[in-house]
Structure formats: structure tokens, C-alpha cells
Amino acid sequence: MKRLSMLASLLMVLCLQMAAQTWEDVKVGTSTRKTLTYVPKNVEKSPALVISLHGMNQDPEYQQNQTQWNALADTEGFIVTYPLGNNNMWDTHGTSDVEFVDAVIQEMINQHHVDKNRIYLSGFSMGSWLGYHCLETLGYQIAAFGPVSGVDIGKQPRANRMVPIMHIHGTADDVFKYTGDPYHMAGGYPSIEEYVKKWAAYEGCDVSNPQVIRPYPAGSTGPKATRTIYNNVNEGVEVNLIAIDGKGHWHSNEPNGVNSTQELWNFFKRHQLNQPSVPVENRNYFIRYESTVGENLWDRQAVYTLPKALEKDAKYTLTMKVRTSADCAELGFWPIWNASDHKNQWGGSDDVQYLAAYHVEAGDWKTLTWDFTANFTLDTFQFVFGKYGGTLDIDDMVLVKEGTSENLIANADFSARNIKGWSANGNGPSYFIASEAYASTGIEKPAVATMMKSADKAYYTLQGVKVIRPTKGIYIHGGKKILIKE
Numbered sequence: 001m002k003r004l005s006m007l008a009s010l011l012m013v014l015c016l017q018m019a020a021q022t023w024e025d026v027k028v029g030t031s032t033r034k035t036l037t038y039v040p041k042n043v044e045k046s047p048a049l050v051i052s053l054h055g056m057n058q059d060p061e062y063q064q065n066q067t068q069w070n071a072l073a074d075t076e077g078f079i080v081t082y083p084l085g086n087n088n089m090w091d092t093h094g095t096s097d098v099e100f101v102d103a104v105i106q107e108m109i110n111q112h113h114v115d116k117n118r119i120y121l122s123g124f125s126m127g128s129w130l131g132y133h134c135l136e137t138l139g140y141q142i143a144a145f146g147p148v149s150g151v152d153i154g155k156q157p158r159a160n161r162m163v164p165i166m167h168i169h170g171t172a173d174d175v176f177k178y179t180g181d182p183y184h185m186a187g188g189y190p191s192i193e194e195y196v197k198k199w200a201a202y203e204g205c206d207v208s209n210p211q212v213i214r215p216y217p218a219g220s221t222g223p224k225a226t227r228t229i230y231n232n233v234n235e236g237v238e239v240n241l242i243a244i245d246g247k248g249h250w251h252s253n254e255p256n257g258v259n260s261t262q263e264l265w266n267f268f269k270r271h272q273l274n275q276p277s278v279p280v281e282n283r284n285y286f287i288r289y290e291s292t293v294g295e296n297l298w299d300r301q302a303v304y305t306l307p308k309a310l311e312k313d314a315k316y317t318l319t320m321k322v323r324t325s326a327d328c329a330e331l332g333f334w335p336i337w338n339a340s341d342h343k344n345q346w347g348g349s350d351d352v353q354y355l356a357a358y359h360v361e362a363g364d365w366k367t368l369t370w371d372f373t374a375n376f377t378l379d380t381f382q383f384v385f386g387k388y389g390g391t392l393d394i395d396d397m398v399l400v401k402e403g404t405s406e407n408l409i410a411n412a413d414f415s416a417r418n419i420k421g422w423s424a425n426g427n428g429p430s431y432f433i434a435s436e437a438y439a440s441t442g443i444e445k446p447a448v449a450t451m452m453k454s455a456d457k458a459y460y461t462l463q464g465v466k467v468i469r470p471t472k473g474i475y476i477h478g479g480k481k482i483l484i485k486e
Contacts, residue, residue, distance in 0.1 A: 021070065024111070026083075028096075028103045035104050036060035037081040039112065040074045048078040048118035049108050050268070051101065053127030055150075057088050063124065066251050067261050076265065079112055090130040092152070092186075098134050105141055117273040122146040122264055124251065125175060135159035140418030140433075144271040146264035149249050150176050151195050154187015157202035158430050160419045162232070165203075166240040166267040167196050168260050170247025178243070193228075193241065200230035200239040216242065222257025223247065235435065236275065240267065284435060285414040286321075286395035287422055291388055291429040297332060299386030301425040302394060307410045309339070309379040315402035316372055318381075321365045322358075326390035331368075332357040334384055337376035351376040365395070382425075393434070 021038040050073070054063035060082030064070060069080040083104050091097040101121070108114045121142045123131040128150025135145060139161035148168045169192045171178045180191040189195055201207045207230055216227040224245040231238045242263060244252050251260045291300045310316060322331065337351035355370050385392060399408040410421060419433050 021064075024081075024107065026100070026103050026107045028100050033084065033086075033100050033103070035081045035083040035107075036064065037079065037108075037112075038064070038070045038073055039079050040070075040077060042074070042077055043079060044077040046113055046115045048076075048120065048269070049105075049112075049114040050078060050080040050120045050122060050265075051104060052080060052082050053090070053101075053121075053123030053130055054082065054085065054088070055123075055125030055127055056090070058124075059088055060084050063127070066124065067122075068253070069261055072261055072265055076269075078118075079108065079114055081108060090126050092126065092129045092133050095137075097130055098137055101130075101134050102138055102141075105138070115272075116141075117275075118143055118269075119273075120144050120146065120264075120268040122148065123150060124148045125150045125249065128176075129153060135161075135163055139163045140420060141273075143273050144268045146267065148251055148260055148264075149173055151189050151192070153184055153189050156430075157199045158432060159202075160422075160432050162203045162235055162237045162433070164238055164267070164271045165196075165199060166242070166264060167192070167199075168242045168244070168252070168258070168263065170244045170249065170252070172246050173249045175249040192243070196228070196239060196241040197230070203237050203239055204232040204235055205230035205237065205239055206232070216258070220257055222254045223252075225258045284395065286323075286393050286434060287414060287419050287431060288434040289392040289394075289424065289429045289431045291385060291390060291392060293389040294386035294427060297330060297386045298334075298384050298425075299427050300384070300388065300429050301386075301427075302383040302392065302431065303423045303425060304381040304383075304397075304409075305338075305421050305423070306379050306381065306399075306408065307421070308408065309337075309377045310335075310374040310408075311401070312374055312377050314374055316374060316399060317402070318370045318372075318397070318399045320368055320397040321393075321395045322360055322368055323365045323393040323395075324360050324362050324388070324390055326362050326388070328358075328360040328362075328385055328388045328390070328392070330357045330385070330387065331360050331392075332384040333370055334382040335372075335374075335378040336380050336382060337378055338380040340376065349380075352382075353378070362390075365393075386427075 020040060021036065023034050024037050026033045026035055050069055052063055052067055052069055054060060063082050073080050081104060083100060085097065105119060109116060119141055121131050121134065122145070128147030129152055131145055131147050132152035135142065136158050137160060139159040142163050144164040144166070146166045146168070149170065169176070169178055178192045180189055180194065182188040182190070190198070197207050211229040212226065214224070214226040216225045226243045228241045229238060230240070242258055244258050252258045253260065289302050294300050318333070333355045335353050335355070336349045338349050340349050340351040342350040353372065353375050355372055358368050360366060383394070395413065397409040397412045400406065401408070411418065414433060419431070422431065424431055
């Protein structure tokens with residue numbers, strides 16, 4: 001009788017879970033994707049969200065069974081969702097699955113009213129690979145990240161916000177090898193210890209003096225583990241590595257040892273986007289581009305999509321602060337009408353304005369100013385610096401229409417700690433949000449920025465190629481199209 005009662009209780013629990021766990025459709029552009037979502041019976045009014053990404057050739061049900069996030073959601077009152085990869089795989093290099101994760105976030109906010117400040121991302125194996133990839137563009141939406149047994153192969157750390165990370169990995173992992181795999185077909189990766197340390201350095205943590213706890217958890221009688229904690233106390237960011245002795249390519253739920261899911265949740269719930277960080281004197285946030293030298297001026301671009309297109313024939317003034325780590329011979333400003341139907345063979349817009357360029361000397365912040373009349377319904381700003389190698393910092397952008405005082409740039413000083421709206425062209429460069437506490441140039445040179453006369457004297461082809469001696473054809477000169485017949 002007692003056995004039957006226990007069985008009935010188990011069945012009741014399973015029924016409750018099944019009732020709360022449902023497949024949901026998620027619109028991604030013109031396509032429809034699916035995610036398996038678990039909403040516990042006693043969910044919070046504005047709950048936290050955990051997004052758990054499955055491994056290669058796995059699926060959401062497998063991920064749920066492996067991680068057991070649902071059971072923890074029951075006791076903690078958060079929602080967990082398990083997105084389904086196309087063909088049980090993830091696009092770890094392109095944007096399709098990054099857009100899917102972004103769409104999942106928006107769906108969870110709209111349908112389940114999750115707390116925007118408590119959205120957490122985790123993944124196993126290839127799911128962790130995708131998770132690291134997502135930080136490049138979705139970091140500003142992720143309160144904390146918890147990868148298990150996976151890295152972003154072939155790439156250096158890159159995120160658009162300093163995201164707290166807890167990385168869990170077994171020392172006997174033979175898929176994402178703990179000792180690293182420099183010859184991996186996707187580009188190679190260092191040892192897991194070195195990989196996590198690189199992320200810690202990238203996020204401004206003190207990598208010279210980490211906190212090391214062994215055995216972890218303290219007093220553990222199960223499989224031994226080591227927890228290494230890197231801190232950036234100025235920014236309230238930490239990067240952790242839990243290395244489990246002898247553990248293979250799997251989540252850990254060893255008795256008296258590390259429980260991966262519990263460890264991740266304990267880490268997650270200490271972090272949220274709206275947390276005040278430790279105050280820092282002279283704090284300043286900005287966007288940083290890291291550029292290598294290209295062949296042409298347009299090879300490297302900082303791109304900003306305006307919240308609202310400019311009015312044709314209206315007059316505007318753009319001012320912004322710029323700082324470079326080396327002398328930049330030419331920093332150009334080419335606003336475009338990207339929504340125009342006049343697309344050229346390179347996929348860009350022919351509706352371009354070629355405004356004056358600046359020569360920027362390395363050192364302190366300089367203020368650059370452009371006064372212009374919009375020749376088109378401009379919707380995108382392009383700052384071109386393809387022949388420059390070094391860092392380019394941009395801050396405090398102000399765009400006003402003549403006769404008004406409203407700044408048409410969203411998050412102009414980056415105080416919201418995100419870089420939504422910013423991107424780069426196809427050739428790069430890499431970019432991320434930074435602060436004075438995190439990334440200072442350390443260069444002391446006079447603050448000099450000289451406007452070049454190139455906009456008045458130089459000639460450009462319709463594709464943006466600067467020419468010294470124009471021959472017969474159509475060119476951009478002085479911000480206008482001209483025809484040279486001879």
C-alpha cells in the first residue's frame with residue numbers, strides 16, 4: 001500500500017511537470033522555430049529566465065533530462081526554456097541562431113513576463129559554443145552566462161557587455177578537451193584554464209591573483225574539483241572556472257560533489273542587469289573598435305543604425321568624442337540611406353554622403369564635428385578607418401536637427417552599458433563596450449584632431465574608392481556627384 005502511494009505521488013509530480021512543460025512557437029523573421037518551456041506551478045510574478053541550449057545531435061528533452069533544470073525551477077520559481085536547434089545543431093559562426101536566441105528572449109518577455117534584468121544563458125557542449133557566440137551581440141541582455149563543457153572554437157573573447165561567467169568543465173573531457181586542441185578543424189582553442197583566463201582578462205578581471213578553492217565544494221567527499229575565481233571589483237564582474245577531476249563530457253550531479261545545475265543557479269541569482277556596481281572614480285563607458293590595417297579606407301567601419309531616419313534636405317550637426325591608440329591618418333564619416341532600393345553590387349547603398357574626414361592623433365579624447373544637409377533619407381552612419389591599425393573609442397555622440405535641441409542618438413554616452421544599434425562591416429573590426437576602469441590607452445599625446453580638406457578636394461568613385469587623378473566618369477566630389485567627360 002505504501003509503495004502504491006509513493007507511485008501515485010510520483011505520477012502526480014510527473015503530470016504536473018508535463019502540464020507545465022510545453023512546446024512554443026517562436027517567430028524568427030519569416031520562419032518559425034520551437035522552444036520547450038517549463039513554467040513551474042509556483043512561478044514568480046516577474047520570474048527569472050534560464051535559457052538552456054542542448055549539445056550537438058541532442059534535443060530539448062535530452063537537455064532537460066541531463067540538466068534537471070525543471071526540478072530547480074519548481075523550488076526557486078523561475079522559468080526555463082530549451083530552444084531546439086535546426087537538425088539538432090547550432091549555427092556557431094553565423095547569425096541565424098543568435099537571432100533565434102534573441103527571439104526566444106523577446107517571446108519569453110512578451111508571453112511570460114520574465115524579468116528583463118534576470119535573463120540567464122547556459123548551454124552544454126555545442127550549446128556552450130553558441131552561448132559564447134551569442135555574447136558578441138546579445139551580451140547586453142544576458143545577466144550571467146553558464147557554459148558547461150564547451151568553448152567558442154577559433155575565436156578570441158568578444159562581447160558587447162562584460163558578462164559574469166561561470167564555466168564548468170571536466171578534466172577528462174575528450175570532446176572539448178580540457179588540455180585544449182590547437183589543431184581543431186574549426187580553428188583551435190587553448191587549454192580550458194587558459195581559455196577562461198583569457199575571458200577574465202578581457203573582462204578586466206585581475207588574472208594575476210585569482211581566488212582558488214580546492215577541494216570544491218569545501219569538505220566535499222565526492223570527486224575532487226577546483227574553483228578558480230577572477231574578479232573585476234570595479235565593475236562587479238566575475239569569471240569562474242569549476243574544473244572537476246576525472247569528469248568527462250557531461251553535466252555533473254555527483255553525490256557529495258559538484259552539481260552543475262545547482263552551481264549555475266547559485267551563481268546566476270547573484271547577478272542581474274540593474275545591479276549597482278561598485279562605484280569607480282571618473283567612470284566612463286564607451287564603445288571600442290579594435291582594427292587591423294586594411295587595403296582601403298572602407299575596409300573597416302564602425303556602423304550605427306539610427307533609431308529614426310533623418311529628413312531629406314534638413315540640416316544637422318553631429319558631434320562626438322573620439323580617441324585612438326595610434327595616429328589615425330583618416331577617419332571618414334559616410335552616412336547612408338541603407339533602406340534605399342538603390343543597392344550596389346557589394347550589397348551596400350549608392351545613396352551615400354561623403355563628408356569631411358579627420359586626421360586624429362593618438363592620445364586624449366578629441367571632439368569631432370560635422371555640419372551637413374541630408375541629401376537622402378539617411379538611416380545609417382558609417383565611420384570609415386580602413387587604413388588604421390589600433391583601437392578606436394567613440395563616446396558622447398550628439399546629433400541635432402537645426403532649430404531643435406533633441407539628441408537623435410540613443411544611449412549617446414553608453415551609460416546604459418550596452419551598444420544596441422552599433423555594429424561593424426563585413427570585414428570587421430571587433431567591437432565591445434568598455435570603460436575607463438577597464439580599458440585605458442595609457443598614451444599621453446596632445447589632443448589634436450585636424451579636419452582634412454579631402455571632402456572638398458578628393459574624388460571618390462560611386463563605390464567609395466578615393467582617387468588622386470580622376471579620369472572620365474562619375475565621381476563624388478565635395479559631397480556631390482559630378483561627371484568628368486575628358
